[in-house]
Amino acid sequence: MNNWSLVLKNLNFPYDIIKLDRGDTILFDKVSLVYIGLDGAVSISKRYLSNRLVTFCFINLNNIIFSSKNNFNYYLEAKAFSESHLMIISTEDFLQYKKKYVDIFILEIESLRIKLEQMELFASLLYHKSLKNRFLNFLLIMCKNFGIVYPFGITISINISHLDISNIIGSSRIAVTRLINQLKKKLIMIFKQKITIYNPVYLTYCLTSDKYFLSI
């Protein structure tokens, strides 16, 4: 059982759980709430007033938490890439219980650390200016978060559409499709809409030495 549910249940803490199906999108409105990922794969993005979308982390692991704030130039958007569950609690309750129970502190710190790690991964993706390198970095993040290791490579266990990929790496759907077709010959395989990376070490190598990659 998930740490958060376990601790909150023991403390008699009031919470809700919402279920998201693959493809579901929710907006975090201005009500102040704390969201905790229990399972599944949910991306968290900022949607700016200009309609630009910047994905900055995945709530994949248990225990990631954040609360919605009053932001003026963007709102937060969550999208589920597989069946997922989010725990929802009110910020008010949260602050009240935190004063009483040190267990909540420990979980909160752990959750913030996980979120920081996720955000670091996404920042390293966005550092690249070229679509190719962003996409390769994206594949590595997906391997790390959702990869299943097989003898012939690592398979990303969730389905993610070309459009979703293009939103995350800041490109167009058509460019992503073209790139995938190009990579399909040597670096990746797609079977039942799931991507398998033959050799993640080679991928990392491509990323760190642009020259080599260009010769593919």
Next chain:
Amino acid sequence: MNNWSLVLKNLNFPYDIIKLDRGDTILFDKVSLVYIGLDGAVSISKRYLSNRLVTFCFINLNNIIFSSKNNFNYYLEAKAFSESHLMIISTEDFLQYKKKYVDIFILEIESLRIKLEQMELFASLLYHKSLKNRFLNFLLIMCKNFGIVYPFGITISINISHLDISNIIGSSRIAVTRLINQLKKKLIMIFKQKITIYNPVYLTYCLTSDKYFLSI
């Protein structure tokens, strides 16, 4: 007095303070330590084995904390942009005292939140692929962190070299110099190596509507 120093002093917690002068760089080696920014402006970057440098936050405000981990493909690098002080404590001590004193938990959570906010700012910078937009976003981050408001605009209170800017936005020094010269006419002014942005709202507008900016 800084919250961290105050609390740690009261608890008789053993800590060191190091002073960094402008331009000083320190590497975080494999020893496990906790660093807390007390004042000044220090950037934190990842230096990858390929020598690529990715800056992911500024320790500018009080209270930002992180501990060095064993990372295989990068090490952390801190660079001071003004005279700065960092508090250093051992992770072992930290974990031990954390068990006893809830004050440390509260500070740690606050610090992690500040760090998350900083990282979000840098991720939004890197989302842009074009040098121009990365630079404009960088100016906005600097305004937010180190800006002093005057009637005629916002002055960034720290000196930051073109080379440093180019490292942060992932470009070359020459390209940054060229861009600054171009912007100097209409958007910014430089006096005693400090940048003043005439109108940050206009800058934000440029960033959200690429078309408009191109006409400058």
